[in-house]
Amino acid sequence: MEFNPTSASVETEGCDLHFWYQGTGPLLIMIPGGGGIGRQFNLLFEHLDEQFTVCTYDRRQTNASKVNENKLMNPAQQARDIIAIVTALGRQKTSIFANSGGGIIAFQFAISYPEFLDHVIAHETPTTSLLDNSTYRLDRAFQLVDTYRKHGVRAAFQAFMGEMKGYQDYVPAEVLSQEDAENFWENEYLVFTIYCPELRKIVENGVSIAVAAGLASEDAFYAVTTIHQSEILNCPRFIFPSHHSGYEAEPAAFAEKLLAALEHMEQKRQLT
Template sequence: MTLNLTKAIVHNEGCDLHYWHQGTGPLITFVPGGNGHGRQYYPIMNALSHKFTCVTFDRRQMSASKVKVNKKLSPPQQARDIRAVILAMGHDKSIIFGSSSGGIFSFQFAHDFPQMVDHLIAHEAPTSCLLPDASEIFDWSLHLVEVYETRGLEEADEEFSASLEGYDAEGVPPCATPEPWNKQNFWDNEFPILLGYVPNLWRIRENGTSIGLMRGIRCKDASFARATNEQEKVLGCPRFDVPGHHQGFEVEIEAFLPYFLDMLDTLEKRKKGHTD
């Protein structure tokens, strides 16, 4: 199917959220992570739009969804932005896919609006404070904040990017490049908030929300990949090792897509009470 996106805007809490959608059928909402822009999801949306309505958006203060004055990240506000996009699409619930910090915002959405979640798939949400080596990771993250504040964005981003395994693997295409102000907003307003933020996963499990987890095999033992194992212990939900690096859903779509569909099928069977 040829990419044929419809663009729209919904205003929510002082921000014009720019969103794009395509297809017909049950709604899947794709939530961006720290890079902020929705176009990383265009390939998977195009592949799925023959049987799903697919929507993504630029998160507030990122790409097209700019505001006059940037503010510190609020994960609950990010969840309300997801809700605004879903409602603007004319739906009262959605399948949710969120990667990286988009997975954290998706967990937050499931916590705050459980009745609006059909299924949720979190791809390498970086809840590093759940890990056995959480103290070391937290100290390293604080070090990155200090590097940013004293030596600037380029050096902080270079050191941070070194933790992203698999992007330079042979034959793996490059990812879509975010606008330059996205990185500035990420380091100014998002990274310091995300250091230890974890939505209440225990409450999400109590609510019986349908959740699946994904860990990219190219990421090896990166903290955000290992975090999925700890999330599985808390949530008691399916977890798949899937092709690709931290953005494998974007650049290795042919290998990734069968796992995505298998996860949806697994979650649907569990929801209906089947265990086979």
């Protein structure tokens, strides 16, 4: 159906966490990456809501989910935020689709709270410590933070986007506010870039998990990370349409691939 979600909020750990949902069936929570604005997934709702109750949210201290004082992002706390949403919706389990840095939160959730999970798909999660050139990526991360501190948000994003692939002539549907962009560079970017949850613990937990990369992302570092993730997790690696923001660029095709991936994972789980 057309995008017409129900909006709600839940108070958790000092944050009025705003979320919205639409559809019927099992719960599917979509975790946004850097900047934390859930509306980047809105174009997917109408393509998923016949199979799932689709839900997304503004991560804490972004957009509508305000806190009294912004702090360095804590993946453990962000994982607990998902439990707050699941509980508020009266559910016991959820599947998760997470993009970019949101995948760090999804991995952490799979480590800490596997009992709440049906399936997890992490799309282009930047676990740079797994890369062959991890030392370069570590230096690069701190260089970009220095650029932000010396020259501001615009300069940092310009340098950052220089490493993104498949974005030629692409105009994003959603743009971060100045406040959310500053919070990204001040409190999120380094955590998302250099923190890698212990993926082997996810295997021990028996979580149904997969990773995905965008077709147009080619050999961008955040796509190459998914190869290493799939090897450690011993899980499927799907190729989704378009680039890092394929859910906005090609929402219908992206949703079709996402549904097929979740169906594949469910069939595999039923056979085990």
